[in-house]
Amino acid sequence: MDKIVGKIAALGVPGLVLMIAISATGLAGGAAITAALAALGPGGMIGGIITLGTIGLVSEAITEYGFDVIFKAVVKELYKRGETKESLLIKIKKYPVSKGLKLKLIEALATIENEEDEKC
Template identity: 40%
Template sequence: MDEVVKKVAALGLPGVILVIAMATSGAMGSTGLVSTITGLGGPLGLVGGLAFLGLMTGVGDVISGYGIDAILTAVYEERKKKENLSSLRKEVKELPISENLRSTLLNVLDSGSKSVDSEDRNGPKTVEIIED
């Protein structure tokens, strides 16, 4: 068991995702491994599954470098520029995160920058195109 744990730990976040996916699928052995990776790839199959696990390596490195608080704050700061604030607030309230992080994200959403449903929105504008 220690040897398996060391190998999965060496893989990092993709290894953890793979172990969880294999445990939930119920498939074991080499066939189970291939079918699990194929399942992670969705419509892209085995190649998509391998790409997904590779992407998770990069995402895990970024999250560990900056911290989940900073990443989520930046994501919601950007999303509030383009999406409805009430739907974003509802989404944050339903996230499985700590109350401290939840209140931080709600404060980010309530801060003063412009958003889709801000009060100073004037609605559609008429544009006249004049050809010479």
């Protein structure tokens, strides 16, 4: 049941985004869909379709794993790719998320560094 709800939510979010974009165009019918898709992504309508697909994948991952887990995994991956602690802290402070989540990400960064020190 949880997987079905997750799939429905994943499909629903891009639909909601498209509906909001359509209503923002002020147009009707096919012109509204075309204008909305073109406005959603770079590269016109194709970019908008790709953007909606990406939104679907991200929302499915968030429904399955949770927002905190995904953000922490992104921070860990950035660290593995060579980002410094200072650059990651700057990025975390700029993220448009709650202060609580920022603190969790900073804590996760400290944990990553401790894990790397133990491996050496």
